[in-house]
Amino acid sequence: MAKRKKPYLLHASIRPDAEVDYESYPFSIPAVREIANIDFHPNVTFFVGENGSGKSTVMEGIAVALGFGTEGGTRNVRFQSAGSVSALHDSLRLARGVPKPRDEYFLRAESFFNVASYMDETGYLEGYGGRSLHTQSHGESFMAVLLNKLRGNGIYLLDEPEAALSPSRQLAALSAIHQLVEDNSQFVIATHSPILLSYPNAKIILFDKSGLSEVAFEDTEHFAVTKDFLNNYPRRLEQLLRDDTDASQVTHAK
Structure with a gap:
């Protein structure tokens, strides 16, 4: 397999001629204001951060x-x-590599039900394994996309794909993503899943109140909180379930 010299998607920035109001949504979100700092990994780029931090807004844009x-x-x-x-897409300038991808897909967990209905209405199911996505569980339908619809040599955007996947299915998804990466594909993934975030050598971009920053897997809150809970779950449960406990403080307890 010949290696790609450049990713399909190189960089995102705000167009110099864009009229941007930084006091209004979505540019009022700190991470969105710093979108010019996004350089994409040729294989896998992750967006991580709390709900409302701008991950899905940027992914949509x-x-x-x-x-x-x-x-x-x-x-x-x-x-x-x-x-x-949001108006973000009108203000974006995307730098793209060559050659162009042969395959493209945007998987958005919150609206995938609507896409599945659209596929039923149009009758185009061959690319999804030949079965209606509504006759499968949510997790099965997500895996049908990864295993059947995505053909390689492609650019794939996944917004919280773990939403319908059990831990074992997340491991299967990780394997499917790797097979597609090996087949000259590039992924941009917004996720809360520490399992998916473990993909080797990926670029992880943290969205938070200070803007954007690149972090290592072991330095993500997703990794730290999951590891701490699994290693200390009796104590963490005791802390969480006490009536006077502020749950937001439990993850910082020693």
């Missing part, structure tokens, strides 16, 4: 700027069932 619909799917899936789209 990148996806729409690449030509995907806001609900997800391939670039041929063009519908919007509900909700609004």
